[in-house]
Amino acid sequence: MKTPQLPCPRLAAAIGVSEIYLKREDLDHFGSHKGRSIPFMIETYEKKQGLKNFVISSSGNAALAAIIMIQNHNENNPDNRLKLTVLVGKKISAEKFNHLSALAKGDLNITIIQTDRPKQEAFRMDKSGEAKFLRQSTDDLALVGYFELAKELAHIPNLRAVFIPTSSGTTAQALGEEFQKLKLPIQIHIVQTTACHPIASSFPLTENAVGLKTASPNDKTSIAGAIVDKIAHRKEKVLAAIMASHGGAWIADNEEIRTAMKITHENADDLKISTNSALAVAGLIKAVKNGWQWDGPVACLITGK
Numbered sequence: 571m572k573t574p575q576l577p578c579p580r581l582a583a584a585i586g587v588s589e590i591y592l593k594r595e596d597l598d599h600f601g602s603h604k605g606r607s608i609p610f611m612i613e614t615y616e617k618k619q620g621l622k623n624f625v626i627s628s629s630g631n632a633a634l635a636a637i638i639m640i641q642n643h644n645e646n647n648p649d650n651r652l653k654l655t656v657l658v659g660k661k662i663s664a665e666k667f668n669h670l671s672a673l674a675k676g677d678l679n680i681t682i683i684q685t686d687r688p689k690q691e692a693f694r695m696d697k698s699g700e701a702k703f704l705r706q707s708t709d710d711l712a713l714v715g716y717f718e719l720a721k722e723l724a725h726i727p728n729l730r731a732v733f734i735p736t737s738s739g740t741t742a743q744a745l746g747e748e749f750q751k752l753k754l755p756i757q758i759h760i761v762q763t764t765a766c767h768p769i770a771s772s773f774p775l776t777e778n779a780v781g782l783k784t785a786s787p788n789d790k791t792s793i794a795g796a797i798v799d800k801i802a803h804r805k806e807k808v809l810a811a812i813m814a815s816h817g818g819a820w821i822a823d824n825e826e827i828r829t830a831m832k833i834t835h836e837n838a839d840d841l842k843i844s845t846n847s848a849l850a851v852a853g854l855i856k857a858v859k860n861g862w863q864w865d866g867p868v869a870c871l872i873t874g875k
């Protein structure tokens with residue numbers, strides 16, 4: 571499952587740090603960093619509990635990873651098929667809905683349903699025993715899948731910090747815990763949006779979070795639409811991981827996200843990253859502008875679409 575860790579010297583020079591590595595989770599077989607966790611959850615629940623029916627409330631990378639995993643499993647295990655229900659909101663964009671529908675077209679084991687309250691319907695199905703709800707934000711099994719990501723990042727010589735686009739905080743918590751276990755001095759920096767920032771806005775304004783609240787409060791919606799978890803059940807553990815690593819928390823507005831995309835495209839071999847992945851670069855740019863520097867490389871997590 572290893573994904574490329576690409577050094578980008580021109581991008582580093584443009585931003586003002588010694589070294590930058592882009593961790594290309596968008597090149598994962600499952601399409602994003604969610605491929606670390608969702609497939610692992612499905613596989614574990616099937617093998618250890620014999621579960622066959624799953625449900626997920628997602629219109630993005632988590633749903634994509636779940637669909638690909640179910641299809642791969644069923645292709646390799648025709649006598650032990652799994653089923654998946656993907657619940658999406660009524661306001662889902664046509665582009666997203668058509669993409670998911672195209673992936674599942676003709677697959678009798680995958681059902682995509684639009685509903686007014688997808689998460690509540692997923693809870694109902696889980697409680698009734700109809701299907702297991704694949705919910706990273708509260709299921710600690712989700713953390714395990716990201717431990718391998720931390721081990722891969724640890725192979726970057728003298729790595730000093732990782733910038734992570736953050737919604738529920740599952741990835742950040744897992745990386746922080748694994749780096750601590752490995753006794754590695756690698757900072758955790760989370761990056762959220764002006765539209766959704768329950769974890770970043772709770773981070774104390776110490777020397778580790780200079781410039782946290784410099785983002786524009788005017789963006790009520792963000793072009794980085796995958797950052798949606800306003801409840802943030804993992805908030806306290808994510809904050810603890812950041813503090814233990816001496817990292818930081820950042821909020822990026824739409825202009826900063828677009829700037830990060832442009833700088834990356836111009837200085838990383840014409841790489842076009844998604845708005846969600848651009849959060850990592852935007853957070854790094856904000857940190858540098860606020861005086862942060864490192865005596866080794868930093869990594870930006872390119873999470874997927």
